Amino acid sequence: MAGPDRRLVQTAVIGSAASGLGIVLPQEADELRRLRRRHPTYTYWCGTQLGGCGSKLSDRLCADKVCHFAHAPNASCRRRANGVNSADHLFIKQGLARWARGSGVDARAVLRDLGSGPGDAVDFRVRGSRQRVRFQFRRLTHPEWCSAGEELERDAASLDWVFGPGSVHPETVAEMYGRFGHVLRFRFGTEGVTRRIRIRAEEASGSTDWVPLDACAMTPEGLRVPGAERRRRTSRPAVAPPTAPDGTAPARAPVAPGAQASLAPGRGSSADASGRRPAAGAARRPGPGAGPLVRKVQRLVAELNVLAAPAEAGLRTKAERLDSEAAAWAVRYGRLTSADFWSGRATKVAAQGESLAGRLEKLAQDLG
Ligand SMILES: [Zn+2]
Structure with missing residues (x-):
C-alpha cells in the first residue's frame, strides 16, 4: 500500500x-x-x-x-481531519498562551471555525494594545482573505497574518509582497506526543530561517520575526487614526490586508482640474476590482502630476514618463490571469509596480 x-x-x-x-x-x-x-x-x-x-x-x-x-465498534463519526496535523490548532493555542505568559503580555488565543471546523484559524489578540495575529490553517481564496482582513482589522491596532501550508492563495501572496515585502508562514514539527510551530518570513528573493514562537516578539508594529525587515505597513495617505472610545488614539492607524484602501477622494480630480491632458490610461481608472497596489500607483501618479505642473521642463518630462510607465504597468497588471498568480508572473508584475511606486515617491519628494 x-x-x-x-x-x-x-x-x-x-x-x-x-x-x-x-x-x-x-x-x-x-x-x-x-x-x-x-x-x-x-x-x-x-x-x-x-x-x-x-x-x-x-x-x-x-x-x-x-x-x-x-472509536468503539459501530461508532459513527463525521470528524474530517484525523491526520498527524489535525490537532495543530490546539497546539498553537497552548503555545500562544505560554508565549504570552512568558512575555508578560495580556492576550488570548481563540479558535475560529470558518465553516469547515474549529481548526480553520486561530486568532491571537493582545488586549491592551488591540493587536492581532491570525494563524490561518484553512485555505482562503483571495476574496475571502480580503473580507476576513476587513473584519479582523475593524477594531485592531495591528494585524499580522501567518499562513499554514497551502492556506494562502498566490494572489494574496503577491499582494502581501507588494504591501509588506514578505509573507509570514508557519509549519509544525512533531516532537514526541506534541507538535511545535515554527515561523518564517518569505520574500520574493528568499526566506528567513524557521524559528520557534519564542524567538518572535510582539512589537508596537506587530509580530516581529527575526531577520524579517517589515516594509512600511500601509500605502494609505495620512488618514487620522480612529479614536478609541476612551479618547486615546491607537499607536498607529489600523491596517487591513486587502481592505479597500481609503484613498483620499478628489485627489485624482484635482489633477484633472489642473488642466493636464487625460493620462494615457489605465493607471487613472482602475476597474472596480483593482487591487491596492494599482490604487497606490494611481494615487502617486495623481499627486506627482499636481506637483509637476508648475515645475521646470526637465522634471515635467520625468513625471510624464513615469505617468506613461504607470499606465502601461496598470494594463499589464489588469491582464494578469489566475494562471499568472500560480506561475509567479504576477509576483514579478507586482514587484515592478512596487518599484514604480518607489520612483514616483522619489520624484514627488524631489518636487515637493
Ligand atoms: Zn469521533
Missing part, C-alpha cells in the same frame, strides 16, 4: 470530550508502550475542539502498522 492510511485517527484530546489538550499518538509500538507506562490515567477523546464526535477513543497498539486511536 502506498503512503500512510489517512483514515487512521492520529490525534485526540486528553481528559474529556471538550478538552483543549491535544495529543499525537506515537506511531511506533514501543513508544506507545512507554506513553502508557508514563501516563496510565490518560483518557483519550474524539474532541469537539477537533471537530470530533465527542466519544471516547482507545489507543490501538499495532505491531504491523502505525498505532492509532480507535
